[in-house]
Amino acid sequence: MNFDFGRVALVLLFAIVPIGGIILGIRAPALRSRIPIMVGFLAGLVPIVSLYVPKNFISGPTGMSPRLDQWLIILAGFALLLGIVNVLQTSIRKITRREAGWPFAVVLLAGLFSTGSFGIHGAISGQGIGFLPDGSPTPFKYMADWFFLPLQSTIFSLLAFFMASAAFRAFRARNTEATILLVAAGLIMAGRVPLLELFALPFPGLQPAAAGASQFLGRTTEWIMDTPNGAAQSGIIIGAALGAASMAIRVILGIERGYLGLGKGE
Amino acid sequence: MAPPHIGIWIAAFLTLACFTFLYKDNPFFRFAESLFAGVSLGYYVGIVLNQTLMPNLFEPMGENFGLNWDLVVPGLLGVLLFMRYVTKFGWVSRYALAIYVTYYIGVEFTRKLHGEVMPQLGRLIRPITSLDPATLVSSVYIAGVLSVLVYFFFSKEQDAVTKRISRLGIYFLMISFGAAFGFTVMGRVALLIGRLNFLILDWIYPTLGI
Amino acid sequence: MAGFFDRMLTLDRRWIFLFVFLSVAIPIIIPIGLPVTTTGSTRSAFEFIEALQEGDIVWISFDYGPSSAPENDPMAEAIMRQCALKKLRFVVDVLYPLGGLQLANNAIGKIAEEFPKLRYGVDYVNLGYKDGAAAVMRRLGEDIAGAFPTDVNGTPLAQIPMMQGLKSLRQVKLVFTAATGLIGEWWITQVHSQIGIPVIIGPTAVSAPKYYAFLNSGQLVGMLGGMKGAAEYEKLLRGRYPQMAKFYKTTRDFTATKGMDAQTVLHTIILMFILLGNYAYFRQRAKAARA
Numbered sequence: 001m002n003f004d005f006g007r008v009a010l011v012l013l014f015a016i017v018p019i020g021g022i023i024l025g026i027r028a029p030a031l032r033s034r035i036p037i038m039v040g041f042l043a044g045l046v047p048i049v050s051l052y053v054p055k056n057f058i059s060g061p062t063g064m065s066p067r068l069d070q071w072l073i074i075l076a077g078f079a080l081l082l083g084i085v086n087v088l089q090t091s092i093r094k095i096t097r098r099e100a101g102w103p104f105a106v107v108l109l110a111g112l113f114s115t116g117s118f119g120i121h122g123a124i125s126g127q128g129i130g131f132l133p134d135g136s137p138t139p140f141k142y143m144a145d146w147f148f149l150p151l152q153s154t155i156f157s158l159l160a161f162f163m164a165s166a167a168f169r170a171f172r173a174r175n176t177e178a179t180i181l182l183v184a185a186g187l188i189m190a191g192r193v194p195l196l197e198l199f200a201l202p203f204p205g206l207q208p209a210a211a212g213a214s215q216f217l218g219r220t221t222e223w224i225m226d227t228p229n230g231a232a233q234s235g236i237i238i239g240a241a242l243g244a245a246s247m248a249i250r251v252i253l254g255i256e257r258g259y260l261g262l263g264k265g266e
Numbered sequence: 267m268a269p270p271h272i273g274i275w276i277a278a279f280l281t282l283a284c285f286t287f288l289y290k291d292n293p294f295f296r297f298a299e300s301l302f303a304g305v306s307l308g309y310y311v312g313i314v315l316n317q318t319l320m321p322n323l324f325e326p327m328g329e330n331f332g333l334n335w336d337l338v339v340p341g342l343l344g345v346l347l348f349m350r351y352v353t354k355f356g357w358v359s360r361y362a363l364a365i366y367v368t369y370y371i372g373v374e375f376t377r378k379l380h381g382e383v384m385p386q387l388g389r390l391i392r393p394i395t396s397l398d399p400a401t402l403v404s405s406v407y408i409a410g411v412l413s414v415l416v417y418f419f420f421s422k423e424q425d426a427v428t429k430r431i432s433r434l435g436i437y438f439l440m441i442s443f444g445a446a447f448g449f450t451v452m453g454r455v456a457l458l459i460g461r462l463n464f465l466i467l468d469w470i471y472p473t474l475g476i
Numbered sequence: 477m478a479g480f481f482d483r484m485l486t487l488d489r490r491w492i493f494l495f496v497f498l499s500v501a502i503p504i505i506i507p508i509g510l511p512v513t514t515t516g517s518t519r520s521a522f523e524f525i526e527a528l529q530e531g532d533i534v535w536i537s538f539d540y541g542p543s544s545a546p547e548n549d550p551m552a553e554a555i556m557r558q559c560a561l562k563k564l565r566f567v568v569d570v571l572y573p574l575g576g577l578q579l580a581n582n583a584i585g586k587i588a589e590e591f592p593k594l595r596y597g598v599d600y601v602n603l604g605y606k607d608g609a610a611a612v613m614r615r616l617g618e619d620i621a622g623a624f625p626t627d628v629n630g631t632p633l634a635q636i637p638m639m640q641g642l643k644s645l646r647q648v649k650l651v652f653t654a655a656t657g658l659i660g661e662w663w664i665t666q667v668h669s670q671i672g673i674p675v676i677i678g679p680t681a682v683s684a685p686k687y688y689a690f691l692n693s694g695q696l697v698g699m700l701g702g703m704k705g706a707a708e709y710e711k712l713l714r715g716r717y718p719q720m721a722k723f724y725k726t727t728r729d730f731t732a733t734k735g736m737d738a739q740t741v742l743h744t745i746i747l748m749f750i751l752l753g754n755y756a757y758f759r760q761r762a763k764a765a766r767a
Contacts, residue, residue, distance in 0.1 A: 007336040015339045018361040025357065032357040040364030044372035047614070051376050051670070061619070069611045070322070070622055071340040072369050076608030077318035078344025079366055080573060084307050085351050104300040111304025112311075119312020128629060129316045130581060140312050142273065144578045148309050150277035151302035152542035152575055153461055154284040160458035161288055163451055164496045164742075165489040168749035172757050177440045182750070184444025189451060189747055192704050193740040194510040201508070211511070218513050225445055225688050227403055231410025232442035233689040234386045235435070238411070239418040241382035248375035252368050259367045260360050288493045306574065313577060317605040321626045373610045373666070381665025381695075389693035407692070446685045449702065453547065453681030455500070455742050456703040459735045460546025462500050467730075 004062035010071065013042050033262050037254040043068070044252035084112070115143045184224065191221025270472045278469040281461055386411075410438040484756045492749070499745045503737040510737055517691055518708040521676045521698025525555070525650065526716070530563040532649040533642060535673075538568065538583070539609075539659040541575035544680040548654040550706035550732035551678035552583050554713050555652050560591040560599075561717050565638060567648070569624065570605040571612060571659050577605040581628070590723065597636045604628030609659045610666065616645040617671045646671055650697070654678040661686075664695050678705065703739060706732035 021035030050058045050065035059065050091105040118140035122129045129140040137145065173179040190196075196217065200210035250256040270278075283298035323341055326334040343362040350359040390411050394401055416428055417435030424432060470476075528534070536555060540548040559566045568584060570576040584602055588594055596602075603624040606612045615623035620643060621633045633639040645651070651673050653660045660677050664687075668675045674697045679687055681702025690696045700709050710733050714721045724731050 001332045001335055011336055011339055014343070014365055018343075021361065022358055033360065036360035036364040039361055040368035043365040044368030044375075047369060047372040048376055051380075066615065066618060066622060067336065068369065069614045071337070071343075072366070072611040073318065073606060073608040073615070073623060074323050074337065074340040075344055075347075075362070075366050076611065077314040077322075078347050080310055080314055080607055082347055082350075084311065085348060087303070087307060089351070101296070104296050107297055107300040108304035111301045112308045113304075115305045115308025116311035117308075119308065119315055122312060123315040123320050126630070129312050129577075130628065141578070143305060144309060144312075144575070145582075146273035146276045147280065147301065148305045149542045149545075149575060149578060150280050150464070151284065151298060151305065153457065153464075153545060154281045155299070155302060156543040157454075157457035157461045158284065158287060160454040160500075160742075161493045161496050163454045164746050164749065165492045167451070167746050168487075168492055168753045169485075169489070171750050171753065173754055177436060180437055180440040181444040181447070182754070184441045185447040185451075186444075186747060186750065188445045188448030189743045192448065192452060193736065193743045194512070195740060195744060195747075197510055198508070198740050198744060215513060218515070222515055224441065225685065226692065227406055228410055228438050228441040229445045229685055230688040230692045231407045232414050232435075232438040233686050234389065234407075234692065235411045235414025235418070235438070236442075237382050237686070237689055238386050239415060241378040241386075245375050245378045245383070248371045248378070251371045252375070260363060289490060309575070310573065313573060313605055314607060317577065317628075318607045321624075321630065322606075326625060370610055373614065377610075377662065377666045377669075381669035385669065385693040385695050386689060389689075442685065446682075449681040449684050451743070451746060452702050452704065452739060453544070455739055456547045456681065456735060457543065458496070458500050459504070459703075459738045460730060462497075462738075463504055463546075463730045463735070466501065466504050 005057050006060075006062050006064045006067040009057075009064050010067055014039065014071075033257070033260065036260060037257065040260075041252055041254060044248075048252075087112070111147070115140065115148070118143060187217070187224060188221055191217040191224075268472065269475075270469055274469055274472075278465060281465060409434065414438055484752060485760065495745055495749075496742065499742040500738045503741050504734075507734060508737040508740075510740055512704075512707045512711045512733060512736055514708040514712060515701075515705075517696075517699040517701065518705050519698075519712065521700060522558075522709060522712045522716075524674065524676065524697045525558055525562070525564070528562065528564055528649055532564050533647065534559050534564050534566045535645065535648045535651045536566050536568045537651065537653040537655075537659075537663065538570045538576045538580040539572045539653050539655040539657070539663075540579070540680070541572050541656065542579065543574075544656040545579055546730065546735060547680050547703045547706060547732075548656065548678060549579060549583060550703070550730075550735075551700045551709060552580075552652075552654045553586060554706065554709045555654075555676075555678075556583065556587045556600075557590070557720060557723070558713055558717075560587060560594055561720075563599075565598075566600045567603060567638075567642070568600065569603045569612075571609040572656070573605065573607065577628070580605075598638055601636055601638050602628045610662060613662060613667050617667065618644055620644060645673060648673060650674050650676065652676045652678065655683075656680045657683070661690075664690050668695055676700070703732045703735050707736045 017035070017039055021031060021039070025032040025035065046058070046065055046068050050063070053059065055063075057063050087108070091109050094102050094105040118138065119129060121127070122138055122140050127138055129138055131141065132138055171182060173182050194214055196210040196214040197207065200206040247256065251259065280298050280301070283294040286292050287295040323337055327337050343365060346362040347359055347366070350356045350363075390408055392404055413431050413435035415435075417432040417439070525534070536552065538552060556566060568580055570580045580602065584600070588596070594600060604627060606623055612623045620639070624633065626632050627636060642648075645667065651663055651667060653663045653675065655661075655677060656679070660679055660683070663675050664677065667673060675695070676698045677687055677696055678700040679702070681704070684699070684701035684705070687696060687699050687701070691699055700706055710724055710731060714724060723729070724733055
C-alpha cells in the first residue's frame with residue numbers, strides 16, 4: 001500500500017476528521033456546522049498554499065495538492081449528478097398526485113431512464129458510449145446524436161427570435177446613455193458583417209466603394225472593441241475579480257456559510 | 267442524394283416541435299421540452315460514469331488498490347453529497363459540500379488574483395515615453411479603466427469630481443454594453459442559422475431528392 | 477403613414493419572428509457568397525500556428541456544447557485542419573459536460589476522414605471528457621495522466637505512443653480552446669498565468685467582447701470571435717492552403733463562411749427594425765409633446 005505523505009495527510013484531514021465530526025455531531029448538534037467549516041477551511045487552503053509554497057509535502061509529486069486535485073475531479077462528477085435526485089423527487093410527486101402537466105413528467109422520466117440506462121450499460125459492459133466494435137453507434141450515442149444534440153441546439157436557437165423582437169420593441173434612444181449604447185450596437189452590427197457589400201450587390205459599379213467603406217467600418221469596429229470596450233471590460237474584470245477574491249476569503253474563513261445552508265450565527 | 271435516415275427524421279421532428287413555441291405554447295413544445303430535460307440528465311449520468319468515475323475511480327482501485335486505496339475517500343464523499351436528500355441526516359452532506367465548494371473557491375482565489383487583477387493592472391501601468399498615436403490610444407484606454415473603476419466604487423459617497431469621472435465611466439460602459447449587444451445578436455443568430463441549415467439541407471432537400 | 481408607424485409599435489411579435497425566419501432561410505436556400513474580411517486577432521492566431529514546427533503539439537479543448545456548435549464547430553475543425561496540414565500533433569480534451577464529447581468525437585471523425593493519413597495515437601489523441609475543469613487544469617500542468625488516466629476509449633495513456641513522451645501541459649506549444657462560458661476563460665487566467673503556455677481562444681460571440689481585455693493585456697495570442705471569427709479563419713486557411721477550398725465549397729456541409737450570408741441579411745433586418753422602432757417612438761413622442 002502506498003503511504004506517501006500527500007495521501008495520508010488528505011485521508012486524515014478529509015476522511016478521519018469528518019468521520020469524527022459525524023460521530024460527535026450525532027451527540028452535539030452544535031458541531032454539525034462548526035467541524036464542516038473547519039474542514040472546508042483546510043480544503044480551501046491547500047490549492048492556495050500549494051501555489052506559494054514550493055515544498056514537497058504540499059505541491060510536490062507526492063504532496064497533498066496533486067492528490068487533492070485528483071480527488072476533486074471525482075467529487076465533481078458526483079456533484080454533477082446531484083440535481084438528478086431533486087428532479088426525480090419532483091417528477092414522481094407530480095405523477096403520483098396527478099398534478100397539472102403530469103404526462104410531461106412521464107416523458108421526462110422516460111428520457112432520463114432510457115438515456116441514463118444506456119450510459120450505465122456502456123460503463124458496466126465496457127462498450128463505452130461511442131462506437132461499437134462493428135462501427136455502429138452505441139444506443140447512448142444514438143440518443144445523444146439524434147435526441148440530445150438537436151433539442152439542445154434548437155431550444156437555444158429560439159433566443160434569436162426573442163432577441164430580434166426585443167430589439168424592435170424595447171431598444172429606444174431615450175437618453176444619452178441609451179443613445180450611446182444604441183449607436184455602439186449599430187456600428188458593431190454593421191461593421192462585423194459585409195453589410196455595405198450586400199447593399200451594393202445589385203449595383204456592380206458601387207461594389208469597390210462599398211468594399212472600401214466596409215473595410216473602414218470594420219477597422220472602426222475593431223477599434224471600438226479594442227479600446228473603449230477593452231477598457232470597460234478591463235475595469236469590470238478588475239472590480240469583479242477583487243470582489244470575488246474577497247468573497248473567496250470570506251467563504252474559506254467560514255464567515256460566509258450560505259453554501260452549507262447555514263444562516264448568520266449558525 | 268440518399269433519403270434521410272430515421273435519426274434525421276427524429277431530430278427534424280423535435281426541432282419543429284421546439285419551433286412551434288414561437289406561435290404559442292402547445293403540447294408538442296412541452297413534450298420536446300420535457301424530453302430535453304430528461305435526456306440531458308440521462309446524458310449526464312452516462313458521461314460522468316463512463317468518462318470520470320470509471321477511469322478515475324473504479325478502474326484504478328480495481329487494477330491497483332495498493333496504489334489507489336485513498337480514492338475510496340472521494341468516492342465516499344461523493345456518496346455523502348447525496349445525503350442532503352435524507353431529511354434526518356442531511357447535515358452529514360455538509361462535509362462533502364464544504365470540501366467541494368471551498369477547494370474550488372481556493373482555486374478561484376488564485377485565478378482571480380494571478381490571472382485577472384495582476385495582468386489587467388499590468389496593461390494599465392504603462393510609461394508614457396513619447397507622444398504618438400499609440401500613446402494617445404493607451405491614454406484613452408487608461409482613462410476608460412480608471413473611470414469604470416471609480417464608477418464601481420460604492421464604499422464612499424461620490425463628490426463632484428468623482429461624479430464626473432463616474433459619468434465618463436458610464437459612457438465607456440455603455441459603449442461596451444452596446445458592443446456586447448451587437449455581439450450577442452451575432453451569437454444568437456448563429457444558433458438559428460445552424461438549425462435552419464440542418465432542417466433545409468439535411469432533412470428537406472434529401473427528402474425531396476434535391 | 478402616421479397610422480403605419482403607430483401600428484408598428486404594437487406589431488404582433490410573431491410577424492417579427494416570421495421576418496427573422498425568412499431572413500435566415502432564404503440565404504441558406506439561395507447562397508449569396510458575400511466576402512469575409514479578417515481582423516487582427518484572428519490573423520495573429522493563424523500566424524502563431526503557422527510559425528509552429530512539424531511535430532509540435534497543440535492542445536485542443538472542446539469547451540462548448542450543442543448550444544454554440546454553429547459558432548465553435550467550424551473553428552475547431554479549421555484549427556485541426558491546419559494542424560493536419562502543418563503536420564502538428566494535437567491532443568483533444570473535453571471539459572464541457574453538456575454535449576462537448578459528442579461534438580468532439582464528430583469533429584475528429586470528420587477530420588480523420590478528410591486526412592486519412594493521420595494516425596490515431598501517433599498524430600492525434602482524443603482524451604475524452606473529464607469533470608471538474610479547474611482541478612483538471614491544475615493536474616494537466618504537472619501530470620496529464622493524473623487527470624486523464626485513459627483516452628476516450630479507455631486505453632491507458634502509457635499504451636499510446638504519442639502520450640509516452642508527453643507528461644505535462646508544459647511540453648505543449650499552444651492551447652486552443654473553443655469555448656462557451658467560463659471554462660475558456662480559465663485556460664487564460666489559470667493555465668496561462670500559472671504555467672505560461674500561449675492560449676488562443678475561440679469564444680462564442682456572446683462572450684467575445686470580454687476577451688478583448690485579455691488580448692490587450694497579452695494573455696491571449698489570438699482570438700476567433702464567434703461565427704465571424706470562424707469565417708475569417710476559414711478564409712485564411714483557404715488562402716494559405718488552396719487545397720482546403722474543397723471543404724468549404726460544398727453547399728451541403730455547414731461552414732461559418734456560408735453562415736455569414738444569413739448573418740448579414742438578419743443584421744440588416746434587425747438594424748432596420750431598430751431604426752424603424754426608434755423613428756416611430758420619436759414620432760409618437762413629438763405628437764404627444766405637441767398635444
